[in-house]
Amino acid sequence: MTDINLILILMIFGSIIAIETKDMLSSVVIVGVVGLFQSLAFLILKAPDLAIVQLVVEILSLVILLRVIIRKEESEPQPHHDYFPMLLGITLSALVLLFFFPIIHELPEFGHPIMRVAKEYIETGLGATGAPNLVSAIILDFRAYDTLGEAVVLFTAVCGALVVLRKTGRKKSGESETET
Amino acid sequence: MTGINYNMIPLFVALPLTVSFFIILFGNRVRWISDVLCTLSTLALCLLSLYAVGVVNGHGTITYKVGGWFPPVGICLVLDSLSCFMLVIVNSITMIVTIYAISYMERYTAKNKFYALFLLMLAGMNGVIITGDMFNLFVFLEIGSIASYGLVAFGTEEEELEASFKYMIMGSIAGLLILLGIGLLYSYTSTLNMADIARVVSEKNDSKLIVFVSVLFLVGFGLKGALFPFHWWLPDAHSSAPAPISAMLSGLLIKALGVYALIRILFSVLNATSFLPVFMVLGTMSMVIGVFLAVVQWDFKRLLAYSSISQVGYIMLGVGLGTPLGIMGGLFHLFNHSIFKSLLFLNSGAVDYATGTRDLKELGGLRERMPVSASTSLVASMSIAGLPPFNGFWSKLIIIIACVNAGHPVYAFWAVLASIMTLTVFMKVQKYVFFSELKEKFKVIKEVPFLMQFSMVLLALICFFGGLLLVPAVSGDFLQSAADAITNGKEYAQIVFQSLR
Amino acid sequence: MNKEPGMTLIVKTVTRLTVGIILLYGIYIVLHGHLSPGGGFAGGVIIALSFVHLMLAYGKDVALKKISMPVASMLESFGAILFISIAFLGFIGGYFFFHTLGKGEPFSLLSAYMVLLSNIAISLKVGCGLFLVLVSIALAGKEIKK
Amino acid sequence: MTYFLCMIVFAVGLYAVVAKRNLIKIIIGVMVMEYALNMLFVLFGYRLGGRSPILERYQEIKDIVDPIPQALILTAIVIGLATTALMVALAIRIYEKYGTFDITKIRKLRG
Numbered sequence: 001m002t003d004i005n006l007i008l009i010l011m012i013f014g015s016i017i018a019i020e021t022k023d024m025l026s027s028v029v030i031v032g033v034v035g036l037f038q039s040l041a042f043l044i045l046k047a048p049d050l051a052i053v054q055l056v057v058e059i060l061s062l063v064i065l066l067r068v069i070i071r072k073e074e075s076e077p078q079p080h081h082d083y084f085p086m087l088l089g090i091t092l093s094a095l096v097l098l099f100f101f102p103i104i105h106e107l108p109e110f111g112h113p114i115m116r117v118a119k120e121y122i123e124t125g126l127g128a129t130g131a132p133n134l135v136s137a138i139i140l141d142f143r144a145y146d147t148l149g150e151a152v153v154l155f156t157a158v159c160g161a162l163v164v165l166r167k168t169g170r171k172k173s174g175e176s177e178t179e180t
Numbered sequence: 181m182t183g184i185n186y187n188m189i190p191l192f193v194a195l196p197l198t199v200s201f202f203i204i205l206f207g208n209r210v211r212w213i214s215d216v217l218c219t220l221s222t223l224a225l226c227l228l229s230l231y232a233v234g235v236v237n238g239h240g241t242i243t244y245k246v247g248g249w250f251p252p253v254g255i256c257l258v259l260d261s262l263s264c265f266m267l268v269i270v271n272s273i274t275m276i277v278t279i280y281a282i283s284y285m286e287r288y289t290a291k292n293k294f295y296a297l298f299l300l301m302l303a304g305m306n307g308v309i310i311t312g313d314m315f316n317l318f319v320f321l322e323i324g325s326i327a328s329y330g331l332v333a334f335g336t337e338e339e340e341l342e343a344s345f346k347y348m349i350m351g352s353i354a355g356l357l358i359l360l361g362i363g364l365l366y367s368y369t370s371t372l373n374m375a376d377i378a379r380v381v382s383e384k385n386d387s388k389l390i391v392f393v394s395v396l397f398l399v400g401f402g403l404k405g406a407l408f409p410f411h412w413w414l415p416d417a418h419s420s421a422p423a424p425i426s427a428m429l430s431g432l433l434i435k436a437l438g439v440y441a442l443i444r445i446l447f448s449v450l451n452a453t454s455f456l457p458v459f460m461v462l463g464t465m466s467m468v469i470g471v472f473l474a475v476v477q478w479d480f481k482r483l484l485a486y487s488s489i490s491q492v493g494y495i496m497l498g499v500g501l502g503t504p505l506g507i508m509g510g511l512f513h514l515f516n517h518s519i520f521k522s523l524l525f526l527n528s529g530a531v532d533y534a535t536g537t538r539d540l541k542e543l544g545g546l547r548e549r550m551p552v553s554a555s556t557s558l559v560a561s562m563s564i565a566g567l568p569p570f571n572g573f574w575s576k577l578i579i580i581i582a583c584v585n586a587g588h589p590v591y592a593f594w595a596v597l598a599s600i601m602t603l604t605v606f607m608k609v610q611k612y613v614f615f616s617e618l619k620e621k622f623k624v625i626k627e628v629p630f631l632m633q634f635s636m637v638l639l640a641l642i643c644f645f646g647g648l649l650l651v652p653a654v655s656g657d658f659l660q661s662a663a664d665a666i667t668n669g670k671e672y673a674q675i676v677f678q679s680l681r
Numbered sequence: 682m683n684k685e686p687g688m689t690l691i692v693k694t695v696t697r698l699t700v701g702i703i704l705l706y707g708i709y710i711v712l713h714g715h716l717s718p719g720g721g722f723a724g725g726v727i728i729a730l731s732f733v734h735l736m737l738a739y740g741k742d743v744a745l746k747k748i749s750m751p752v753a754s755m756l757e758s759f760g761a762i763l764f765i766s767i768a769f770l771g772f773i774g775g776y777f778f779f780h781t782l783g784k785g786e787p788f789s790l791l792s793a794y795m796v797l798l799s800n801i802a803i804s805l806k807v808g809c810g811l812f813l814v815l816v817s818i819a820l821a822g823k824e825i826k827k
Numbered sequence: 828m829t830y831f832l833c834m835i836v837f838a839v840g841l842y843a844v845v846a847k848r849n850l851i852k853i854i855i856g857v858m859v860m861e862y863a864l865n866m867l868f869v870l871f872g873y874r875l876g877g878r879s880p881i882l883e884r885y886q887e888i889k890d891i892v893d894p895i896p897q898a899l900i901l902t903a904i905v906i907g908l909a910t911t912a913l914m915v916a917l918a919i920r921i922y923e924k925y926g927t928f929d930i931t932k933i934r935k936l937r938g
Contacts, residue, residue, distance in 0.1 A: 001829070001875070004829055004870075005828070005829055005832060008829065008832040008833060008836065008866070009832065011836050011862070011866075012832065012835050012836055012839060015836055015839045015840065015843075015859045015862075016839055018855055018859070019839065019842070019843040019847065019852060019855065019856065019859075024849075024851055027851070027852070027855060028851070028855070031855050031858060031859070034859065034862060035858075035862065038862050038865070038866060041866060041869075042869060045869050045870070045873045045892070046873070046877055046878060046879040046880075046892045047869055047879065047892070047897045047900075048718035048879055048881065049718045049719065049720065049723070049897060049901060050865075050869065050897055050900055050901060050904070051718075052710070052718055052719055052723045053722055053723045053726070053901055053904055053905075054865075054904060056723055056726040056727055056730060057726060057904055057905070057907075057908050059730060060726055060729070060730060060733075060811060060815075060908065061858070061908060061911050061912075063733060063737075063815070064814075064815065064818060064911065064912060064915050065851070065854070065855075065911075065915065067815075067818055067819060068818070068851065068915055068918060068919055068922075069851060085845060085846045085847075085848070086846045088845055088846065089841070089842040089843075089844075089845035089846030090842060090846070092841055092842070092845055093838035093839070093841050093842045093845075094838070096834065096837065096838055096841060097831075097834055097835065097838050099392055099395070100392070100830075100831070100834050101831065102388055103364075103387075103388050103389040103392050104830055104831060106368070106387055106388065106389045107364070107367050107368060107389070107830065107871075108367060108368075108871075110828075110829050110830065110870065110873070111873060111874060111875035112874065112875070113367070113370065113871060113872055113873070113874060113893045114367075114369075114370035115370060115874075115893050116252075116370040116371060117252045117253060117370060117371045117372075117376075117895065118370070118872075118893045118894060118895050120252070120253050121253065121894055121895065122880070122891050122894065125882075125894075126882055129780065129793055129795075129796065130715075130792045130793035130796075131715035131716070131792070131793035131796045132715070132716055132881060132882040132883070133714065133715050133716060133717060133718065133720075133880075133881045133882075134880040134881065134882065134891070134894040135718075135720075135880055135881075135894050135897050135898050135901065136714050136715045136720050136793075136796050136800070137715070137793070137796065138894055138895065138898040139720070139898045139901055139902065140715075140720075140721075140795065140796040140799045140800065141247065141780055141793075141795060141796060142247065142249055142253060142254055143254065143255055143315075143898060144246070144247055144768070144778045144795075144799065145190075145246045145247070145255045145316060145768075145777070145778055146255065146313075146315060146316055146319055146898075146899075146902055147799070147803070147902065148197075148764065148765065148768060148778075149307065149316065149319035149320055149322075149323060149902075150319060150901075150902040150905050150906060151761060151764055151803055151806055151807075152197060152300065152303070152323050152761075153319065153322050153323050153326060153905065153906050153909050154806070154807060154810055154811075154905055154908070154909045155201075155300070155757070155761055155806065155810060156297065156300045156323055156326045156327050156330070156909070157326055157330075157810075157814075157908075157909030157910070157912050157913045158757065158810040158811075158813055158814055158909075158912075159204070159293055159296055159297055159300070159327075159330060160297065160326060160327065160329060160330025160331075160333075160913050160916070161330075161813075161814045161817060161818070161912055161913050161916040162290075162293065162813065162814075162817055163290060163293050163294075163297065163330050163331075163333070163334060163336075164330060164333050164336060164341070164344075164913070164916045164917055164920055165817045165818065165820070165821045165916050165919070165920065166289060166290055166336055168289060168336075187772055187776075187777070190768075190777035194765060194768065194769070194777070197761075197765060198762070198765055201758045201761045201762045201765065202758075202762070204754065204757075204758045205755060205758040205759065205762070208751070244776075244777075245776060246776065246777050246778050247771065247776055247777065247778035247779055247780065248771075248774065248775065248776040248779045315899055315902075319902060319906070322906050322909075322910075326909060326910065326913060329913060329917075330913065333917060333920075336920060338921075338924045338925065341917055341920050341921050341924065342921065344917055345850070345914070345917045345918070345921060348910075348913065348914055348917065349844060349853060349857070349914075352857050352910055352914075353841070353844060353857075353860075355910075356857075356860050356861065356864055359864050359903065360837070360864055360867070363864065363867055363868050363871060363896075366868075366871065366895070366896070366899075367871040372895070372899075717881065718879075718881060720901075722901065722905055807905075811912075814912050814916070817916075818912075818915065818916060818919060821916075821919045821920070821923070
């Protein structure tokens with residue numbers, strides 16, 4: 001319990017630093033650190049599958065982000081004395097926290113989930129699917145339809161990224177190609 | 181009942197997915213294969229959705245257990261009259277837009293990727309409509325949204341990229357807020373099945389958590405559906421996309437992912453009827469503000485996009501009334517708006533295709549050169565402005581009558597005002613684009629290719645005869661039963677559990 | 682930048698040693714997804730990362746020689762089709778995604794056939810898809826410099 | 828308490844998305860929000876003194892943490908990765924066209 005709180009506090013500081021740093025490179029690296037903290041937290045929370053996935057996904061998104069910012073010497077622009085977005089941001093964040101606070105006590109206490117449906121998975125999972133890794137059993141057998149959706153999301157994103165990164169969008173033909 | 185009745189339900193998702201995978205696999209080799217595959221699959225889905233209406237009318241709500249697992253454990257798909265209604269709208273308009281896109285998208289590169297993303301977006305919408313599981317709804321919501329982000333940026337010009345990025349940020353925030361709501365609900369009820377959640381929630385007393393979750397869903401789906409305070413991403417995204425995509429986004433996506441999902445969750449699952457006044461206020465505000473912003477626009481597609489905000493406001497006002505008549509009017513307006521707004525966007529695409537500009541000040545007198553586009557656009561304009569005998573008139577009339585009946589004459593007044601303003605907006609469009617005198621440089625333009633004309637005429641015909649849907653002899657219980665499904669949202673859980681055997 | 686694409690000799694030598702191990706580890710994670718932590722997604726990402734590793738050290742041409750973009754795109758679609766055909770196979774048992782393939786003996790490598798096959802299909806899809814994204818992002822990055 | 832700390836991370840991300848004027852910072856904000864939500868889900872499923880949901884031979888089935896949030900988060904992480912990849916692709920193209928990541932300089936569209 002304390003270790004989780006400690007990691008969460010570190011994550012809060014990490015993300016604040018990542019957002020407020022002027023230097024882009026250090027900002028991206030610190031986000032990577034936050035992600036690794038999370039991977040550690042998953043391990044403590046008895047979710048080894050998630051720890052592995054979080055670790056590798058973190059590395060991958062770090063590589064992608066670094067690829068973008070590398071060799072583009074541009075630091076955070078100077079503030080334009082434009083305090084409206086900042087105030088809006090603080091207000092919205094504060095509102096979310098303010099409304100979240102009173103409902104915490106309605107949730108089940110930390111460490112004591114209800115697990116009404118989950119009990120069925122745990123009891124019948126091995127017998128029904130033959131896979132001892134219950135998380136695998138859930139994502140690929142009980143809730144395989146979700147996983148189909150998830151695979152398709154990735155497929156869509158790959159498709160979309162390839163579309164966006166095309167060299168030319170429109171065919172250069174004829175007189176009517178007048179784009180604003 | 182035979183097995184075939186049931187196994188058609190996952191096909192609404194599986195068929196477009198499979199076809200889009202095959203298009204990516206083979207589309208590069210043979211040029212025409214992606215055109216043919218895409219058209220055939222959307223045609224098949226359209227027929228399938230009509231068949232589904234027949235089945236649901238015959239047997240009532242059907243539930244499908246994916247993987248054979250019984251619902252709280254597995255995922256179930258629910259096909260009731262409301263989802264059938266949405267399926268018919270989505271799939272039929274998609275089919276017509278596909279026909280249009282065959283010619284229109286010749287201007288762009290990577291056409292097979294366009295089809296693949298297009299079908300993925302369709303699969304996302306269908307998935308949201310038929311699902312009976314909260315997390316599954318989120319997953320398919322993301323499929324539809326991510327495909328639409330890619331499609332908005334399809335032209336890869338500056339404006340499109342910027343609009344897409346803005347849209348993507350808003351969409352991601354909306355998705356995360358919805359995910360937060362789902363997480364809180366899971367922790368609270370320990371289940372993800374919609375019917376099961378509805379049952380558990382109805383057993384508990386008023387709790388602040390449910391209110392918080394409802395607000396999260398309202399903001400999240402409101403962002404996706406471009407309700408008033410969250411509307412500002414829509415004009416950029418919808419006016420930057422290629423015309424068939426604008427038609428899909430404005431006509432279908434904001435309704436399937438925004439309005440439908442919001443209605444389904446707030447009415448059927450959370451049963452948060454205390455939110456109805458909020459619906460009405462937000463609906464009225466988006467109705468009025470959208471139309472006032474539309475008047476001052478000089479870009480054809482941007483004007484249409486602002487008018488979409490206004491028309492979604494009508495839908496929300498109708499549904500927010502909470503009376504059976506109001507809900508029916510709202511749903512009917514949803515149907516009508518999908519049709520005439522798609523048609524108007526296709527018209528604007530046709531104008532853009534022929535002349536290369538969307539600026540109202542530069543256009544003029546296209547009536548002589550493009551008779552089909554001009555007359556279909558006239559039909560659509562009269563329909564959206566609510567002139568009889570077109571379909572838009574009937575739905576607006578129903579909403580206004582329902583307002584008065586429910587004792588809200590003020591809202592009725594705003595609805596009438598917005599309707600008059602809409603008329604002004606579309607008179608402006610007609611005057612500057614199709615009437616007035618023909619400009620010198622447009623003397624040589626030609627009418628758009630046959631397939632584009634064909635799809636526009638098809639939509640105009642539906643506009644013309646759409647009003648008949650109100651007559652029970654023609655449509656059966658199509659509209660009425662869909663409205664009943666919302667009115668009796670409380671019984672959703674019971675109905676779903678009954679249909680599982 | 683030096684004339685040869687990629688990084689220094691030290692990095693290249695280390696990469697030559699490790700890239701195979703990373704690939705092998707990815708495949709191990711995929712195949713044991715139903716027994717131990719991991720699975721198709723983690724394994725697929727690791728497989729993609731092994732190619733990224735190659736790409737970073739030797740330059741993109743070497744990586745693209747091993748698996749070119751059209752091939753990767755085809756393999757990605759193939760993985761997706763394999764996964765959805767597992768889903769369609771369930772129609773034999775009466776339901777979409779019904780586990781018709783049997784369970785096998787628990788705790789052995791060849792068991793829970795549906796989970797195993799799905800893991801393989803997903804890893805193929807995820808690995809090739811992410812590789813494609815990374816290569817195209819790297820290519821786009823090249824153009825900015827010019 | 829733990830839940831509230833998690834929501835603070837979420838709020839920090841939200842602040843970054845709304846207030847920052849740099850495309851990369853906005854992407855980072857979205858990533859931070861995703862982390863917070865993933866964490867929150869897993870916290871919901873945690874059980875004090877529980878064991879991981881991977882069975883071993885001859886093991887007594889008891890005190891296992893809730894596997895459903897873990898399965899859901901596996902999906903959510905991949906969706907987050909997909910979103911990030913697409914956003915980065917868009918950011919690269921925007922940089923190519925405008926030569927900057929600062930969104931105050933690239934406002935071509937009105938409102």
